Amino acid sequence: MSTWSIAGTLPVEPAAARPDLVAEPVAKALAGVTAPVGIAEIDPDLADTAEFCSAYGSPLSASANCVVVAGKRGGEVKYAAVMILATTRADVNNVVRRRLDVRKASFAPMVEAVELTAMEYGGITPIGLPDGWPILVDKAVADSPELVVGSGVRGSKLLVTGAFLASLPGAEVIEGLATEAI
Template structure:
């Protein structure tokens, strides 16, 4: 079993053996991944990054957030997921807007993001997203040896590597995707 230095007080289990701790699309996507992935059950009330890190002694610098972004072009809505460190803010109307080739980009509405991903708001992760979506990965995320990310539900977290995230279908590593807060 992999030992995760960022786990803090979490009880980390092999994700492949605990599909019930993830949203269905996440568990299905992980079935084809051979790289070690950990999953840890958490209190759903503590799923938001700052509260999670404080409660479970996991470093904020090792948390990565998945934000769903939408923009329109010629009446067509284009979606993307952006993976950024929790200590940064996504450049939605600069880098992401240009990558989507839309006039204006913004965070997708919560109900829309939940319906399209099959995941809970606050737990959305790039693993198991719709295949046609680009997954934009900030260079700092890609280079991270260990990360805590969502599991598709608010009741657990996944422990992964940046390399795993960059190997997902549709993943693109982008310099300057996020800026320090």
């Protein structure tokens, strides 16, 4: 995609041209990707979704958040990335817990999520996650023609298609993974 209608006021470049604007594991994962992936440099203080959308004129409905979930069963901890639209909430206690086959699931502590992903908090993305992690993608995310997601750092955002996220290694599209936020 050469132009991104959701970019608001941001100039967007091909992500391949700016590996300096993404976390190291993201740069490695994007190497050789032929799908259209755009990148826009932003003020790191405006990386949180609501502030980003307000400052740059990007629609909230086109932002997808990646949350790291941890679950335990029998002393073993399992991790997953959950991709939901910013206007929704992940069903961690039911859908995610069952998918991970754990007794209890919750958002991973910030320090743990940052350490395990080698990405900055507020910029974690499903692109370049540790091998073997499931990426649970809400169907609404997978069906989106354009999305803004994290880049692994707070100083930029990636522009991708839902189909690209659904095609990532370990990705699984799940109907009903998220519910509308009230």
